[in-house]
Amino acid sequence: MSECPECNSKDVRVAIHTDYKECNKCFHFWEESDKNQREMKTKVVHSQSKNAWNVVNTELGGKYKIARIPYSQTDDDVLNTIWKYEALEIAVHISKSMETFKTKER
Numbered sequence: 001m002s003e004c005p006e007c008n009s010k011d012v013r014v015a016i017h018t019d020y021k022e023c024n025k026c027f028h029f030w031e032e033s034d035k036n037q038r039e040m041k042t043k044v045v046h047s048q049s050k051n052a053w054n055v056v057n058t059e060l061g062g063k064y065k066i067a068r069i070p071y072s073q074t075d076d077d078v079l080n081t082i083w084k085y086e087a088l089e090i091a092v093h094i095s096k097s098m099e100t101f102k103t104k105e106r
């Protein structure tokens, strides 16, 4: 359990929807890196069986999918390529945003 760096009170809480801690006694507000939190490492891979890009957690051997971004395919090769790479851009965006996402270790 953490304590307030100002008044050493143990009556602290995490400010809602933030990574900040808040003291219930003196109302000090500070940022504390939680050692139980870590970054999620992800990468984008193409699905082996479907027209889809998968964002996977690399730490779990790529088994755990964070997101799946499917795309359509038609008889038009130009359109197919556009749709495939539009889906890839979305997948890369999701993967990159996971770099700053902190998850609790289980």
Ligand SMILES: [Zn+2]
Residues within 6 Å of the ligand: 004, 005, 006, 007, 008, 009, 023, 024, 025, 026, 027, 028
């Ligand atoms: Zn305090």
